[in-house]
Amino acid sequence: xxxxxxxxxxxxxxxxxxxxxxxxxxxxxxxxxxxxxxxxxxxxxxxxxxxxxxxxxxxxxxxxxxxxxxxxxxxxxxxxxxxxxxxxxxxxxxxxxxxxxxxxxxxxxxxxxxxxxxxxxxxxxxxxxxxxxxxxxxxxxxxxxxxxxxxxxxxxxxxxxxxxxxxxxxxxxxxxxxxxxxxxxxxxxxxxxxxxxxxxxxxxxxxxxxxxxxxxxxxxxxxxxxxxxxxxxxxxxxxxxxxxxxxxxxxxxxxxxxxxxxxxxxxxxxxxxxxxxxxxxxxxxxxxxxxxxxxxxxxxxxxxxxxxxxxxxxxxxxxxxxxxxxxxxxxxxxxxxxxxxxxxxxxxxxxxxxxxxxxxxxxxxxxxxxxxxxxxxxxxxxxxxxxxxxxxxxxxxxxxxxx
Amino acid sequence: xxxxxxxxxxxxxxxxxxxxxxxxxxxxxxxxxxxxxxxxxxxxxxxxxxxxxxxxxxxxxxxxxxxxxxxxxxxxxxxxxxxxxxxxxxxxxxxxxxxxxxxxxxxxxxxxxxxxxxxxxxxxxxxxxxxxxxxxxxxxxxxxxxxxxxxxxxxxxxxxxxxxxxxxxxxxxxxxxxxxxxxxxxxxxxxxxxxxxxxxxxxxxxxxxxxxxxxxxxxxxxxxxxxxxxxxxxxxxxxxxxxxxxxxxxxxxxxxxxxxxxxxxxxxxxxxxxxxxxxxxxxxxxxxxxxxxxxxxxxxxxxxxxxxxxxxxxxxxxxxxxxxxxxxxxxxxxxxxxxxxxxxxxxxxxxxxxxxxxxxxxxxxxxxxxxxxxxxxxxxxxxxxxxxxxxxxxxxxxxxxxx
Numbered sequence: 177x178x179x180x181x182x183x184x185x186x187x188x189x190x191x192x193x194x195x196x197x198x199x200x201x202x203x204x205x206x207x208x209x210x211x212x213x214x215x216x217x218x219x220x221x222x223x224x225x226x227x228x229x230x231x232x233x234x235x236x237x238x239x240x241x242x243x244x245x246x247x248x249x250x251x252x253x254x255x256x257x258x259x260x261x262x263x264x265x266x267x268x269x270x271x272x273x274x275x276x277x278x279x280x281x282x283x284x285x286x287x288x289x290x291x292x293x294x295x296x297x298x299x300x301x302x303x304x305x306x307x308x309x310x311x312x313x314x315x316x317x318x319x320x321x322x323x324x325x326x327x328x329x330x331x332x333x334x335x336x337x338x339x340x341x342x343x344x345x346x347x348x349x350x351x352x353x354x355x356x357x358x359x360x361x362x363x364x365x366x367x368x369x370x371x372x373x374x375x376x377x378x379x380x381x382x383x384x385x386x387x388x389x390x391x392x393x394x395x396x397x398x399x400x401x402x403x404x405x406x407x408x409x410x411x412x413x414x415x416x417x418x419x420x421x422x423x424x425x426x427x428x429x430x431x432x433x434x435x436x437x438x439x440x441x442x443x444x445x446x447x448x449x450x451x452x453x454x455x456x457x458x459x460x461x462x463x464x465x466x467x468x469x470x471x472x473x474x475x476x477x478x479x480x481x482x483x484x485x486x487x488x489x490x491x492x493x494x495x496x497x498x499x500x501x502x503x504x505x506x507x508x509x510x511x512x513x514x515x516x517x518x519x520x521x522x523x524x525x526x527x528x529x530x531x532x533x534x535x536x537x538x539x540x541x542x543x544x545x546x547x548x549x550x551x552x553x554x555x556x557x558x559x560x561x562x563x564x565x566x567x568x569x570x571x572x573x574x575x576x577x578x579x
Numbered sequence: 580x581x582x583x584x585x586x587x588x589x590x591x592x593x594x595x596x597x598x599x600x601x602x603x604x605x606x607x608x609x610x611x612x613x614x615x616x617x618x619x620x621x622x623x624x625x626x627x628x629x630x631x632x633x634x635x636x637x638x639x640x641x642x643x644x645x646x647x648x649x650x651x652x653x654x655x656x657x658x659x660x661x662x663x664x665x666x667x668x669x670x671x672x673x674x675x676x677x678x679x680x681x682x683x684x685x686x687x688x689x690x691x692x693x694x695x696x697x698x699x700x701x702x703x704x705x706x707x708x709x710x711x712x713x714x715x716x717x718x719x720x721x722x723x724x725x726x727x728x729x730x731x732x733x734x735x736x737x738x739x740x741x742x743x744x745x746x747x748x749x750x751x752x753x754x755x756x757x758x759x760x761x762x763x764x765x766x767x768x769x770x771x772x773x774x775x776x777x778x779x780x781x782x783x784x785x786x787x788x789x790x791x792x793x794x795x796x797x798x799x800x801x802x803x804x805x806x807x808x809x810x811x812x813x814x815x816x817x818x819x820x821x822x823x824x825x826x827x828x829x830x831x832x833x834x835x836x837x838x839x840x841x842x843x844x845x846x847x848x849x850x851x852x853x854x855x856x857x858x859x860x861x862x863x864x865x866x867x868x869x870x871x872x873x874x875x876x877x878x879x880x881x882x883x884x885x886x887x888x889x890x891x892x893x894x895x896x897x898x899x900x901x902x903x904x905x906x907x908x909x910x911x912x913x914x915x916x917x918x919x920x921x922x923x924x925x926x927x928x929x930x931x932x933x934x935x936x937x938x939x940x941x942x943x944x945x946x947x948x949x950x951x952x953x954x955x956x957x958x959x960x961x962x963x964x965x966x967x968x969x970x971x972x973x974x975x976x977x978x979x980x981x982x
Contacts, residue, residue: 179779179814179837179839179840179843180839181777182693182743182745182746182777182778182779183692183693183843184691184692184693184694184695184698184717184745185695186691186695187692187843190843190846190847190850191846192846192849212647214646214647215646217641217642217645217646218642220641220642220645220646222636222641222645225636225641225645226633226636229632229633229636230629230632230633233625233628233629233632238620238623238625238628239620239621239623240828241828242620242623242625242628242826242827242828242829243617243618243620243623243826243827243828244615244617244822244827244828245828276852277680277852277856278852278853280850280851280852280853281851281852284850284851284852288587288589288716289586289587289590290585290586290587291587292587292588292589295587306850306853309849309850310850310851312850313691313847313850313851314587340585342585342587343585374584374585375585376582376585411582419647423645423646424645424646424647425643425644425645425646425647425648425856425857425858426645426856426857426858427852427853427854427855427856434582436582436583437582440582440586440590440593443593443594443595444593444716446595446712447593447683447687447709447712447713447715447716448683448684448687448713448716449679449680449681449683449684449687449830449852450681450683450709450830451830452830453680453828453829453830453856453859454828454829455828455829455859456856456858456859
């Protein structure tokens, strides 16, 4: 039989993630990788997870932790998250929270919730690769969000016809891949645009807790709360994650939004995988409730030092004509190469000649542009690996530029 | 804003599962529930999970168990599953196995893989409610599979026009909700039909390991392997699960199929939630490798006794005109009531008058027929609860029939 003949039309838009393919390279010990976007496993709160798992599997709890559960998620965890959201300026109840299997699943379900084929999603140029992957399954069109200088709402609406703009997706703090942070007025502008387009805003807050300098800026959802007074009147859907703070391998994220959105997402969760693993939710709830802020301080100190190390190494080793971002948090620095250079070709050279890896920029652009850029991760490599890896990258770039 | 205006068209087909709503009743201690389809938590291999979690979180392993992982799944678990599949007559490699977050997620991704709006899925009348829930998101049409006496392939194809039949979905052993098992010749007939229609077969094997009497019948995938010699030539997609054997709360299932299917499903998994939790896969791999067959024997003995108890209680308490299945395994007995009775109305009475719960039959029919039926679960209640609950149900039925 010929399977491709019976696959759904959406499958023509699904292709392998370059990041995931690259992750396979990490197994080779002599490669220095700035690809991936993974936390340093040395910083996982392992002892706390051991204690939490032992408790969740103890007599009083294993009948719940190993059993089926409700699609909404574990109530004590949703209560804890509602408290965190309140501290960010988003007063809400557990009924406004859905637990997802990582925030990647939130993006998949939000694509499923909003996008009919031909509808438009507004995204950054570049944007998070995994968001494009999730949305692609629902056959959208993309248009370019430029938070600092957006086109008029009418222009976006015209471009979207005969479909319509369903949402603006963006990561506001230390975004993947650029490391850029939106100012408060840029956030307000996004809200204004969404009001005019009567569309949703999907606010990806995966990196929000990892700020290394500067004052926190309220999330878009908090700014909308300040305008409207109650969450159930808000159009912003906030996606949070424990992947960068506690553990990505347990796959726990959440969505905080108006009840009409959460209620429909619960249906999608029920139909999609019934619920996020009970044990994992119970363990995360216990570890989060026990010294989360102290753990964040420790993470921030470690990652801040690596960011500084990478910025210093870039200063030292990058040839003229290459520029880069100076993120206030998160895990990534974004390099812009001279026009005409191709990050994908450069990667092949970098791997072969110098055994150093990164993610080429083109993958992050909905239209495939942005080839003269690349993403560097600083949360995973050691200081020594950063020094050595950036020196290697400098040699590759010099050869490519001056060959 | 009015969210419903911007939801995707598929959302009109998504509604709350009656089973999930009913599960909320289980919290009331004075209700005897034959609703749900949950294993007895007293049978979970808790000590083995404690040991497996401690190992997975120990020094040598926590850097993997708490970290991001590959979308395909944990290799040792896929190897173990490939061995199990071989014992069922399906020679395959780990490349033919994808780990999913429960087999519910496999059904969601298979709907996503195969169904464009208007395509036809062949399902039983009744069929597993959660399969309809998963597929509904992809806006299919349904046609009625009757494994014992199917219509001609041409008739199915005509009915499906202008779409086409993409797959036949069925649970072959002790199916949810009926408890029915397909004979080997019925399985061969399904394969013949699928060959003529050039469509896939989705074989849901969630209950396969729970056989209490009679000789095992080869899975459809094994019968197709016997015809074709190699898995990569097969059109059958086998969905397995640890939810009924080890723990549902850890959400671990798998798909075994030809490489072209697995390769595309890996893309969907990557875009959908990156991967199934690393820790859960490692724990299941260890617990499965250590005395799985002995654990199954223990489960079978316990559930067999409950099935026998329920069948005896039905014999004693059911009024004339009510008939039921005698499953060779699984977790369910299916009751057929006299025509004109409505299981949903009966449930309201049963809850109010006798505090006994079940799932009304209509929910399991793609066309909403089958109201004069109900599903009873016997894996969860104790012997005493079975005796008392079936007596209560008998009283409700008597009153409804003779009032």
